[in-house]
Amino acid sequence: MTDRVRVAPARRRGLAGEVADRIRDAIFSGAYPPGAQLREVELSGELDVSRGPVREALLLLEREGLVRSAWHRGATVTRFAPEDIAELDSLRDVLEQLAVRRVIAHAAPEDLAAIDAAVERMDRAGSEHEMVRCDIAFHDAVYAAARHRRLLEAWQAIRSQVHLFLLTRTGLSSADYLAHVAKEHRGLAAALRARDTRRALALFADHRRHAFDALSDTGDGTDGPPAYEP
Amino acid sequence: MTDRVRVAPARRRGLAGEVADRIRDAIFSGAYPPGAQLREVELSGELDVSRGPVREALLLLEREGLVRSAWHRGATVTRFAPEDIAELDSLRDVLEQLAVRRVIAHAAPEDLAAIDAAVERMDRAGSEHEMVRCDIAFHDAVYAAARHRRLLEAWQAIRSQVHLFLLTRTGLSSADYLAHVAKEHRGLAAALRARDTRRALALFADHRRHAFDALSDTGDGTDGPPAYEP
DNA sequence: CAATGTCCTAATGTTAACATTCAGACAATG
DNA sequence: CATTGTCTGAATGTTAACATTAGGACATTG
Missing domain, CATH: 1.20.120.530 (GntR ligand-binding domain-like)
Known part of the structure; x- marks a missing residue:
């Protein structure tokens, strides 16, 4: 029944997952310091994908609390007070x-x-x-x-x-x-x-x-x- | 009584938020029972929006644990064991x-x-x-x-x-x-x-x-x- | 008759073009 | 000189067409 003991079977996660990984690493590396704007067109150009997966990736990163986004104001790297x-x-x-x-x-x-x-x-x-x-x-x-x-x-x-x-x-x-x-x-x-x-x-x-x-x-x-x- | 007592300021969340609300209500009402498939084209047709906001809404609902999704297999209403x-x-x-x-x-x-x-x-x-x-x-x-x-x-x-x-x-x-x-x-x-x-x-x-x-x-x-x- | 391989369809994943909205600059006005 | 109003540009939000993939139906073969 519940023999799904595979911890990480999500091998194929689609482009959005890959994009999220790369953006996350970029943030960790300091390329995007806290408070920096994450522009969709800029990212899609840099990572050579269209804006769809980038948008989805930003939602994923928002779920992780690494990114805050407001309507029509885009996403920024979370600032820690x-x-x-x-x-x-x-x-x-x-x-x-x-x-x-x-x-x-x-x-x-x-x-x-x-x-x-x-x-x-x-x-x-x-x-x-x-x-x-x-x-x-x-x-x-x-x-x-x-x-x-x-x-x-x-x-x-x-x-x-x-x-x-x-x-x-x-x-x-x-x-x-x-x-x-x-x-x-x-x-x-x-x-x-x-x-x-x-x-x-x-x-x-x-x-x-x-x-x-x-x-x-x-x-x-x-x-x-x-x-x-x- | 006060009708619109918005505790959180009426933040404009865009179409995706509205769509998520409607899908959530539909799930609560029993229109989509646990295990049911949530097809993007079906939802976009029903709610009269395109697939973009529907896709984003499904991600939001996945964040709430109401929906589970797998790559290229779509989203389903979460089943509770x-x-x-x-x-x-x-x-x-x-x-x-x-x-x-x-x-x-x-x-x-x-x-x-x-x-x-x-x-x-x-x-x-x-x-x-x-x-x-x-x-x-x-x-x-x-x-x-x-x-x-x-x-x-x-x-x-x-x-x-x-x-x-x-x-x-x-x-x-x-x-x-x-x-x-x-x-x-x-x-x-x-x-x-x-x-x-x-x-x-x-x-x-x-x-x-x-x-x-x-x-x-x-x-x-x-x-x-x-x-x-x- | 069971097993298997191929094809097909219906769904999702991805892309690019179009519409809408915010924020700042700049000028007109008190 | 401060204030306010409009305008513009650049970003996000949205849409629709295109590409890819999973799962099942069907025929073939041992």
Whole structure:
């Protein structure tokens, strides 16, 4: 019945998917900084496709929160204010808690193996850019292991924003930073494998705090620190 | 009463938004039952627009989870299996917890007034269809009061699915059921107004359980009851 | 008779031309 | 000199024709 265990069978996604990938990469590479206008004719000329797929791709990117668009005013790369960062943090918080619980409750061995593989790949990350990609890939693996389609979609709706945030957060010393991040993720994977819910939740919370504390101040008077006490 | 109380400013969304509204209503009305094919030419003929806006509207509806589409295979109305219902329940769980905390932490008086207004409107609900609309509108107000853009978007990504589920869940005796639901929501609003986090979380959890317990069994061997114990 | 290969049709994917709308420049006016 | 009104140009929104593909019907063959 539900033997569709293929995680990524969407090999052929059509032109729009390809276009979305290329635009996303262009944004990550800094070619289109936050606030920049994404003109349809410009993009269609650059990517050598017509405006149809470009239009569809922009809708896809809007779904990911990378792009904001208004009627007859076109699309622009999303700009992140301090409150946006706080929003990403708090939403990631609850989503990841659910993900961790689901992974521990019922994850297949192959899912845990995929998570471990993602951790292993971190050791070979040379640049900070690459490490961010690995970081995101690790969390992808966790959400995939949760086996919760709508949770995965909710993560994908903020995934690229988190990616962009981690990139623009001009970084720490890349020397021991890379090693530190890798070690941290090893701990996350170990907690999941041990099915230690309490420890896993705590470690994931620490991990998020480390990522978001890179900002000197959140500057959000209404929100305060990203801490939630029951 | 005020007819056009547009909370969000009457943003011009273009034809695609209108088309999406009409298709969504058609799905809710049962014109397109779950699993039905949504053919672009058929829709464009029926709604008297060309295929462009229809195509864009289908992407919008896919974002809401009302529609699934595959490459060169078109779009179909989403079919809900028991595991889908469980997914909606568990995701709603964590999203609403965050929403409740945010509302209690920092909601403007006008937000609370809007929630109360939504509750009042429930008393005038005649049919079950209308009550479901009011129910969704109440939760809309709660998420709006949370003042958390991405949380609102996450809710909107499952909102229509919850709406459809509440409709297809062929219902209880509409006589005292309507009164019961209205009373329940009055309690939710009161807890929010009293800023009683503990009580609000408990009541919201009960509310979800009541909605989802209408099904005799979840039939999901892997998930069990929608209970999460720390 | 079952299996398989080819063809055909009906749908979606893509393109390019046409219509509409917004934002800024520039001039006229108080 | 500030303000307002119109105008223009460039972008998006919309439409219709063209190309491509998936799935099934039918005949062929072992």
